[in-house]
Amino acid sequence: MKVLSKLKTSSLVVLLSVFLFSPVAVYAEGTTGSAALGSKGICGNLANLQANINNSIGERTTKLDSGRGTRENDLTAKRNNVDKQLGIDRAKWASERQEQFTKLEAKAKTDSQKAAVAAFEATIKAAIATREAAVDAAIAAYRAGVDSLIVTRQAAVNAAIATFKSSVSAAFAKAQADCSAGVDPKTVRINLQTSLKAARTQLKTDIQNATNTQGQLQTLMNTRKTAIQNALSAFKTTSQAAVATLKAAFGKTSPSSTSSAKP
């Protein structure tokens, strides 16, 4: 009975020991590998880890490409919308302007008044053509600047990702070489983690620098605004001078009162 009791106690101790130490055996690094690495350890799982990471990078770069395509389409749609509306507005303004010209022509009775009206219309039309050309040029310059900025940024992002991929590959190549050279798996794992973390941090920094374009975009907007303000200012000066000349041609009285004047 005493022997049986001792056997029971020993069995219990062994059983408890198994339960107590089995997690250590499973998760211990360097012998049977960590939970994430399964039973092969870091050296036995390098290829698998690298494949998974490369696969994840591939998925994310595909999403990046897709996002670029969407942005390009959205930008084109926005520009087309602006161009279309600008065309509609300009046609409307031209129509309203022509109505004013027609009324003005009806008020011109003398040859000098008719000549003044013709000169006025020609001056205004030329000034509008100049202004619209300047506005179009400002729009084109802005868009070219934005496009260039996108291309530059895209190249910088691509370069950052290429560097990142290269760093990841190099980290795994070193880990593989260390494993082959019999370096302690714990050291291999720590070195790999450190290298991958550095690669990730570098990528984040590079991407942040590459995508920090708000200041450049604002500069492009300011340049366009200045160009348009200059065009408007020149147009206003020309149109005001033309109006003054026209009024002078009709004498001191306004054209509405000259309609009753005899030719």
Next chain:
Amino acid sequence: MKFLIPIVIVALIILGAVAFWKFGMGGNNPLPQLTTQNPSSNISKQAPVTGNPDDIGATINQAAQAEGNAITSNDESPVVNQNNSNAAAVGDSYNESSF
């Protein structure tokens, strides 16, 4: 009288929801048209078609200002910066501390 209180509360909620939909976010257009940004639609009101030089001057200068306002207010930055997070997300392809 007490039974009126919940009816009044429900009515106020419905009114608030309708007001929000009408005047709040629900009525916003993500890509506003140029005509909403400029006063061109008011030109005929501001400068009657009389053929008077002053009215003509007002007509053409209002149109010029409307054109300038429409273009200078057009900002492509939101579109340019959309999906920027996709690039940074490439760096989240792994968590090295997990292995």
